[in-house]
Amino acid sequence: MEAIYSDYYPIFIYVDKYRFSKNWVYPSAPVPYSLIRYVVSGTAVFSLDDTSYEVGPGDVFYIPQGKVLSCAAREEIVFISIRFIGSIQLEGADMLSMLWNVPIRHNFGQVPEMRDFFERIYASALTRSTFKMLEIRGYLNLILAHMACVSKENFNRDTTLEEDRRETEAHFDLQSIRHRAEKTARTNKDPRITIIVDTIVTHPEKNFTSKELCELAGFSESTLRRLFKEQTGKTVYDFIKDIKMTNAARKLLVTNEPISSIAYALGYETPSYFAKCFKEVFGLSPQEYRRTSHDV
Numbered sequence: 001m002e003a004i005y006s007d008y009y010p011i012f013i014y015v016d017k018y019r020f021s022k023n024w025v026y027p028s029a030p031v032p033y034s035l036i037r038y039v040v041s042g043t044a045v046f047s048l049d050d051t052s053y054e055v056g057p058g059d060v061f062y063i064p065q066g067k068v069l070s071c072a073a074r075e076e077i078v079f080i081s082i083r084f085i086g087s088i089q090l091e092g093a094d095m096l097s098m099l100w101n102v103p104i105r106h107n108f109g110q111v112p113e114m115r116d117f118f119e120r121i122y123a124s125a126l127t128r129s130t131f132k133m134l135e136i137r138g139y140l141n142l143i144l145a146h147m148a149c150v151s152k153e154n155f156n157r158d159t160t161l162e163e164d165r166r167e168t169e170a171h172f173d174l175q176s177i178r179h180r181a182e183k184t185a186r187t188n189k190d191p192r193i194t195i196i197v198d199t200i201v202t203h204p205e206k207n208f209t210s211k212e213l214c215e216l217a218g219f220s221e222s223t224l225r226r227l228f229k230e231q232t233g234k235t236v237y238d239f240i241k242d243i244k245m246t247n248a249a250r251k252l253l254v255t256n257e258p259i260s261s262i263a264y265a266l267g268y269e270t271p272s273y274f275a276k277c278f279k280e281v282f283g284l285s286p287q288e289y290r291r292t293s294h295d296v
Helices: 002-006 095-100 113-127 130-149 161-171 174-185 191-202 210-217 221-232 236-254 259-265 271-282 286-293
Strands: 011-020 025-030 034-041 044-048 051-055 059-063 068-073 077-085 105-107
Touching: 011 113, 011 130, 011 236, 034 113, 044 059, 051 059, 059 130, 077 113, 113 130, 191 210, 191 221, 191 236, 210 221, 221 236, 236 259, 236 271, 236 286, 259 271, 259 286, 271 286
Parallel strands: none
Antiparallel strands: 011 077, 025 068, 034 059, 034 077, 044 051, 044 068, 059 105
């Protein structure tokens, strides 16, 4: 399983806990990012394109980027929703379903640690620390990988449902998850790469050059390119762009800050170039993204 999730680099955007009344309805709209939701309580119907799913307590629901989503609560519902996008290098909105057989919905009601797992992601995000954000990426990789493991294709159909349940619970031993998430979050084996990563993450407004980063860590440019790609899975340019886009998406979601201000604050010379870069990643303009992202 480690090989599965170590090759995928989701870009964490935002996590929140929602509580909606019985009459809550979210009208059909394409989702500009991927979502993974954990239903804490209540029931609802989540529809993707032309398929509807009944969801309830303990359900983990995966919503691929680009799918048309609509929701209707049957009673008051509470869920934790994690928003992310896949690596820019990996195209295809439904990549996880295609490559990993990640199911759209799976119930983990028999795995009580799951709620704690999602609550910890939520709590970690509230700290806004660099390490916690990297840790969240590790946790997110793990949960997607585990969902792949519980898909029908990955279960031995000769086993009983009880045996399947025990196998699922074994995958979700909380201490094991924490240990492996921390290990995944600390993929940088060379401490100098860690310094570079932390510097980029904590200064999204800067447009670092390779020369500046080499001077910071004492690398030659060729060594920087090689080690950075080996230990993050990305080029320096793509990593910087990911961090800028992640921050842009968060600002569009949780603030009313003008788009031009967001562009300048993230080091873009013009709002138009920022909008071009943003659309390359999310498939929507910043205005469209902000408009379609509310309450998803």
